[in-house]
Amino acid sequence: MTASILSAAGTIVSVAVGVVAAGLVVFAIVYHAVRKKQGKSGCDCGCSGCAGCTACGSAKKKEEKNK
Amino acid sequence: MLKFALAGNPNCGKTTLFNSLTGSTAHVGNWPGVTVDKREGVYKKAASPVAIVDLPGIYSLSPYTPEEVISRNFILDEKPDCVINIVDATNLERNLYLTTQIMEIDVPIVVALNMIDVVKKSGDKIDAKTLEQKIGVPVVEISALKDEGIKELMDRAYEAAQKKRAGTTVLESSALAHVISDVRIALKGKGVENPLFHAIKLTEGDELEVKAHPDEMQMVEEFKKQFADDVFEGDFEAMVADARYKYISANFSTAFVRAKKSEKLTKSDKADRVLTHRIWGIPIFLVILFAIFHFTFGEDLLYLNAIFGFATDVDTGNEVLNAFVAVFYSSAGVSTPGAILFNLMGFICDQIGGGIATGLENVGAAEWAQGLVNDGIWGGLSGVLSFIPQILFLFLLISILEDSGYMARVAFILDRAFRKFGLSGRAFIPMIMGFGCSVPAAINTRTLADEKERIMTNRVIPFFTCGAKAPILAAVCGAIVHIWNPGIDQGLIVFLLYVFGMAMAVITVALMRQTTMRGEVPPFIMELPAYHAPQFRNLMVHLWDKLKHYIKKAFTIIVASAIVIWFLSHMSWEWHYLPDERMNESILHDIGAFVSWICTPMGFGYNTAVMRETGWVFVVAAVTGLIAKENVISTFFVLGNCLGGALNEETMEGWEAVSFLVTETGITWQGLIAFTVFNMLTIPCFAAAATVKGETPKGKFKFTVAFWMITSYLTATAVFVVLSWWWTVFILAAVIALVVAYFILRNKGKINLKFRKRSNAAKE
Numbered sequence: 083m084t085a086s087i088l089s090a091a092g093t094i095v096s097v098a099v100g101v102v103a104a105g106l107v108v109f110a111i112v113y114h115a116v117r118k119k120q121g122k123s124g125c126d127c128g129c130s131g132c133a134g135c136t137a138c139g140s141a142k143k144k145e146e147k148n149k
Numbered sequence: 150m151l152k153f154a155l156a157g158n159p160n161c162g163k164t165t166l167f168n169s170l171t172g173s174t175a176h177v178g179n180w181p182g183v184t185v186d187k188r189e190g191v192y193k194k195a196a197s198p199v200a201i202v203d204l205p206g207i208y209s210l211s212p213y214t215p216e217e218v219i220s221r222n223f224i225l226d227e228k229p230d231c232v233i234n235i236v237d238a239t240n241l242e243r244n245l246y247l248t249t250q251i252m253e254i255d256v257p258i259v260v261a262l263n264m265i266d267v268v269k270k271s272g273d274k275i276d277a278k279t280l281e282q283k284i285g286v287p288v289v290e291i292s293a294l295k296d297e298g299i300k301e302l303m304d305r306a307y308e309a310a311q312k313k314r315a316g317t318t319v320l321e322s323s324a325l326a327h328v329i330s331d332v333r334i335a336l337k338g339k340g341v342e343n344p345l346f347h348a349i350k351l352t353e354g355d356e357l358e359v360k361a362h363p364d365e366m367q368m369v370e371e372f373k374k375q376f377a378d379d380v381f382e383g384d385f386e387a388m389v390a391d392a393r394y395k396y397i398s399a400n401f402s403t404a405f406v407r408a409k410k411s412e413k414l415t416k417s418d419k420a421d422r423v424l425t426h427r428i429w430g431i432p433i434f435l436v437i438l439f440a441i442f443h444f445t446f447g448e449d450l451l452y453l454n455a456i457f458g459f460a461t462d463v464d465t466g467n468e469v470l471n472a473f474v475a476v477f478y479s480s481a482g483v484s485t486p487g488a489i490l491f492n493l494m495g496f497i498c499d500q501i502g503g504g505i506a507t508g509l510e511n512v513g514a515a516e517w518a519q520g521l522v523n524d525g526i527w528g529g530l531s532g533v534l535s536f537i538p539q540i541l542f543l544f545l546l547i548s549i550l551e552d553s554g555y556m557a558r559v560a561f562i563l564d565r566a567f568r569k570f571g572l573s574g575r576a577f578i579p580m581i582m583g584f585g586c587s588v589p590a591a592i593n594t595r596t597l598a599d600e601k602e603r604i605m606t607n608r609v610i611p612f613f614t615c616g617a618k619a620p621i622l623a624a625v626c627g628a629i630v631h632i633w634n635p636g637i638d639q640g641l642i643v644f645l646l647y648v649f650g651m652a653m654a655v656i657t658v659a660l661m662r663q664t665t666m667r668g669e670v671p672p673f674i675m676e677l678p679a680y681h682a683p684q685f686r687n688l689m690v691h692l693w694d695k696l697k698h699y700i701k702k703a704f705t706i707i708v709a710s711a712i713v714i715w716f717l718s719h720m721s722w723e724w725h726y727l728p729d730e731r732m733n734e735s736i737l738h739d740i741g742a743f744v745s746w747i748c749t750p751m752g753f754g755y756n757t758a759v760m761r762e763t764g765w766v767f768v769v770a771a772v773t774g775l776i777a778k779e780n781v782i783s784t785f786f787v788l789g790n791c792l793g794g795a796l797n798e799e800t801m802e803g804w805e806a807v808s809f810l811v812t813e814t815g816i817t818w819q820g821l822i823a824f825t826v827f828n829m830l831t832i833p834c835f836a837a838a839a840t841v842k843g844e845t846p847k848g849k850f851k852f853t854v855a856f857w858m859i860t861s862y863l864t865a866t867a868v869f870v871v872l873s874w875w876w877t878v879f880i881l882a883a884v885i886a887l888v889v890a891y892f893i894l895r896n897k898g899k900i901n902l903k904f905r906k907r908s909n910a911a912k913e
Contacts, residue, residue, distance in 0.1 A: 092513030099518040103526065103712045110709030 151310055152200040153192075154224060156251060157235035158244050159206030160678050162263040166235060166293035167203035170303070174690045175203065185216040185595055187223055194300070195307050202229065205596075210250040210346075211355045211386070215595040218357070224254060225343065230310040231257040233302065238262040238275055238290075239679070241405050245397045246390075248284065253316040253346040257309040258286045261302050265290040267679075272408030280404035285317060294684070316345040319400075323392035325385070328352055331372050336365060353386040417554075417679045424555065430562035437550070439644045445487035445543045446623055447640030448630075454482030455638075472496055485640070490538035491623075498531040517726050521715055524729075524790035529711020532786030532806060533703045533779045536620035540699075541692055543619060547584055548691050552683035556581055557675065564673045567655055571662030574673040576606045580654060583613030587837035591844050599671045600846065605661050607841045608853050609654035611833040614647050616695070617778035618829060622646050624782055625825045627804025628811055629818050646822075650829050657860060663892045665852075702777060710773055710780050714787050718769075729791045733762055741765025751827055751862070752820030752869035759815040763792060766814065767824055777834050785810055823869035831861035 155163045164175050164184055171190025184205045192199040204223055205216040212218045224232060234251050236244040241262075251258055260280075268275055281288040287305045291298035320326055333348035341347055341362070350358040351369045359366050373385065414422070424433055443451075454460040460482045463474045476492035477484050484492060505527055509519045550556050559581060564574025575597055583590035590610045597603045614622060626642040629635065635642075662668070717737035719727050727735055742765045748754035753767040766788045773780040789810040811821065832838055832854060842850045871878050 089513060092515065095509065095512050096515040096518035099514065099522055103521055103716075106526070107709045107712050110705040113705050 150191075150198055150200050151195075151230045151307070152202060152227070153231045153233055153306055153310070154202045154204055154227075154229040155233050155235060156204050156220060156224060156247070157206060157263075158208055158237060158240075158247060158676075160676065161206065161235050161237040161244060162293045163203055163206065163235050166233075166261070166263065166291070166299070167201060169293055169296055169299055170201050174694065185593055187219055192303060195303055199303070199307070202227075207247065209247055211350065211353065212357070214598045221357075224251065224256065225346075229256065231259060231306045233259050233261055233306055235261045235263050235293075238265050238268045239271075240676075241275065242394075242397055242402050245284075245401050246393055249319045249393050249397065250346075250349075252284070252286065253318050253349055254343050255314065255316045255345075257306075257312065257314045259302065259306045259309050260284065260286055260288045261293075261298075262288060262290045263293050266292040266295055266297065274406040274408070276404045276406070280401060283400050283404065286314075316343060318345060318349065319396040320349065320389065320392050322396070323388075325352060325388060325392060328372050328375075332365075332369050335368055336362075339365070341365075349389065353389050355386075415679075420680055421558065421677070425558050425562050427565065430558075431566055434559055434562060435648070437555075438647070439641070441543065441546045441550075442644035442647065443638065443640040444485050445539060445546065445640065446626065446643045447485040447638050448479075448488050449482030449638060450485045452482075452638070469500075472499070487539045487542045490542055491535065494535045494538050498535045502527055502531055516728065517719065520719065520729065520791070521712070524787055525712050525715030526708060528786040528790045528806075529714070529783040530703055530708055532783045533620065533699075533707050536623060536782070537696065537699050537703075539623065540616050540619050541696060544585065544616060544695055545688060545692060548688050549683045552681075552687055554678045554680045557677055560673075561675065561677060568670055568673070570655055570659040571605075571666075571670055572655060572658050573602065573670050574675065575671070576602055579606055580610055580613050580651075583610040583615060586615050586617070587611050587613075587833050588840045591837060591840040594844050597671075599668070601666045601668050602671060604845055604849055604853070605658050605666055607844055608661075608856050609657055610841070611837060611857065612650040612654040612657075612830055614650050614829055615778065615833075615837075617834065618781075620779060620782045621774075621825060621828055624785065624804045624807045625821050628807035629821060631804060632808050632811055633818050635818075646825060646829065649826070653830060653860070653864060657856075663896070702779065706777050707779055707783050710776055711783050711787050714769065714773060714784055715791070718788060718791060732788075732791055737769055738765055741768040744768055750869065751865040752823045752873070753816055756817075756820065757815050763814040764816070766792065766810065767816070771824070771828060771831070774828055775832060775835060777836075778828070781828055782806075789813070817873070819869050819872035822872060823865040826868045827861045827865035829861075830857065830864055832857045 155167055157163050160183075167173060167188070167190060168175055170192045173188075173190045175184075175188060184203060186205065188203050190201050190203070192201050202223065204220040207217045207220045210221050210224075212221050223229070232251055232254075234248050236248060248258075248260060262275060262277060262280075265275065275290070277288045277290050287309055289298055289302040289305055291302050293299070318329070320329060329345075329348050329352055332351055333344045336344040336348055336351075347358060347362065347365075351362060351365060352373065424430065426433070449455055449460075460478065460480050462480045463471065463478065465471055465474065473496060476496055477489055502523070506519070506523050509522055514522075550559075556578075560574040560577040563572075563577045567577075568574075576594075578596070579590045579593040582593055587610050590613070591607055594603045594606045594610070597606060622643045623639075626639045626646070629642065630637075630639045662670075714737065717740075718732050718735045719729075720736050721727055721734050722736055722739070732738060745754050745765045745768045748764070748768060749756055753760070754764055755761045756764065766784070769788065770781045770784040773784045786806045789806040792810065792813040807821075810816070816824075833841075838854075841853060845853055867881055871881055
């Protein structure tokens with residue numbers, strides 16, 4: 083009985099790991115795609131440390147689009 | 150919404166005021182040229198919200214560099230409701246030069262006398278009321294740093310914005326008044342906006358104006374013919390500048406009362422006598438840089454153990470407690486602050502990794518699930534996370550140097566040394582910024598007026614090891630020290646690699662100057678800011694921002710890359726799961742092995758029989774580094790764990806993963822160094838490469854990519870060969886001598902070997 087419960091738990095955890103891993107990859111791709119679409123910086127260097135936080139390529143594109 | 154623009158000289162405190170008004174956390178640096186583009190925020194404490202626009206610093210409205218054009222065009226074309234002209238009160242006369250130009254535009258102006266606290270502290274006095282009467286626009290005393298006078302400034306700006314203002318000039322009493330007046334009337338008749346400003350700029354012969362008003366220029370030339378001057382011999386730009394300064398000196402400067410001072414040097418001057426010394430300047434800089442790397446990466450604080458040999462491992466009888474004590478003290482000695490942070494994070498990562506591994510095993514998760522979590526997700530994540538505190542500490546120390554004003558001096562002393570090799574000090578500012586991140590550094594190159602210098606600087610910025618590459622250096626150097634024990638400190642090897650990157654930048658620029666980028670080195674004139682104690686808030690904001698983005702990056706792109714790497718390294722082309730022992734049948738192995746042979750000359754290809762089977766991991770690491778450089782170390786962790794079959798064991802952190810990889814692949818320390826050099830000099834991450842592309846003239850980027858690839862390949866090969874067979878250094882020296890001789894002959898003695906030319910750098 084205990085063994086079968088453990089086996090079921092193991093299977094559930096394994097499936098969950100697979101789903102979470104796939105989710106993380108999809109999230110990373112979607113996250114970056116959305117940020118790019120929003121015209122946010124893609125460099126991830128940190129805007130307050132950036133000498134040209136409004137001058138990066140994606141922000142420029144957004145500005146041009148708004149014009 | 151009303152729109153106020155913040156305009157002023159570089160390093161006069163515009164961004165500090167902007168942050169104070171809008172609550173933003175924009176980067177503030179104690180050197181000129183930190184801001185290279187306008188940025189917007191909202192001030193909410195006025196009767197109605199006001200948009201605040203922070204503009205790049207300018208000395209005059211006749212721009213020379215791209216970012217100066219931004220400021221001028223904004224004031225002229227975007228027509229802000231008020232221009233807040235920030236004036237550095239400690240340099241009143243020079244700052245008012247710009248004020249006299251802004252006054253010529255039909256826009257309401259308020260002058261903010263910033264750093265008034267410093268003026269008062271020095272015993273000097275500025276009579277703001279007298280100045281206001283003489284200039285004819287509101288003048289408010291403020292201290293942006295201490296948040297003093299901000300409310301009054303904004304109230305007066307708000308008030309000024311309600312009324313229209315026509316431009317006025319201080320040139321009315323000058324000899325040029327007649328010419329300017331004639332041109333102004335003519336321009337006004339043609340319906341040109343801001344006729345006074347354009348009339349003066351056309352009279353000066355301002356390049357942008359001449360391009361924008363070609364028809365009017367002919368008329369101006371006619372007017373100018375009637376005007377003769379013996380002193381300036383027709384140089385109208387000099388005439389206008391002279392007239393402005395004379396007026397400022399005669400009228401405005403009277404509001405400034407200098408306290409009687411002794412002839413003693415200020416603290417800043419005293420410090421500069423040492424830190425910018427002609428001979429000792431660079432050695433002092435190198436010592437400071439070494440100290441930074443020692444405190445960040447060294448394991449033996451101040452080499453106390455190396456000198457006195459007192460340290461031993463502590464055995465408390467408890468494994469966890471032993472590990473905790475080793476965070477601060479081990480047989481290597483007393484840990485440096487950076488090492489403590491690294492060890493502490495490693496200790497935490499170990500505990501978490503161990504917990505996860507045990508939990509998954511107990512619950513009976515499938516082998517692939519355990520591998521995916523332990524080696525893939527946690528392996529990739531912990532690899533990056535374990536270095537975060539150490540890298541943040543490095544940033545803290547570099548930020549202190551920046552904020553104190555020392556980095557501006559570094560540009561000055563490097564100009565003196567490297568001008569003869571074709572590099573100006575101005576170009577060093579974006580390069581030094583490259584220690585943080587190549588993206589803002591590349592953007593900052595737009596402050597360089599010379600196009601060739603801009604291209605060259607963009608090409609060599611990645612050679613200045615950024616924060617993302619620092620973990621690669623730390624891990625590799627840590628592994629080298631612990632496996633081969635070369636008798637030198639980890640911090641020293643990291644320092645030497647950093648210096649090597651800088652030296653490569655200078656060497657390649659010198660080569661470009663002799664070949665594809667011939668030309669004169671632009672003069673370097675920079676105002677050296679006064680030294681001041683770094684602002685705690687600035688430092689913390691900067692670190693917090695770095696931390697936030699590191700974590701964001703770790704949990705998105707890095708963890709996703711780690712999962713994909715693990716997946717591809719455990720999947721066969723038939724889509725079957727492969728255990729760790731069969732990774733050599735995986736998709737990733739085949740892709741890596743396909744190009745691995747190319748890396749043989751660099752020491753991480755088909756160098757040995759074992760490496761023929763396992764060397765592909767280095768190719769994969771280098772390629773994943775293109776997405777984000779942190780991926781190199783993340784890939785090391787994922788594949789290092791798997792190669793060694795370390796499943797279900799505690800996840801390795803720091804240099805241990807690399808040392809494990811060394812054992813499994815059989816790579817030599819020479820190969821590891823060459824691998825690190827290759828990563829330091831090759832194509833930077835996609836974000837940085839895209840930014841460099843944006844800052845490079847059309848059609849030149851492909852040459853930049855070729856430059857990165859060729860330089861990194863050849864240099865890494867040379868490093869590997871010389872380190873493996875020391876005598877090859879003579880062959881390399883002969884090749885270098887031949888190249889140098891070729892260029893000397895090609896230039897027919899034009900190269901000034903005695904370096905007699907004096908630096909054009911000027912310290913104001």
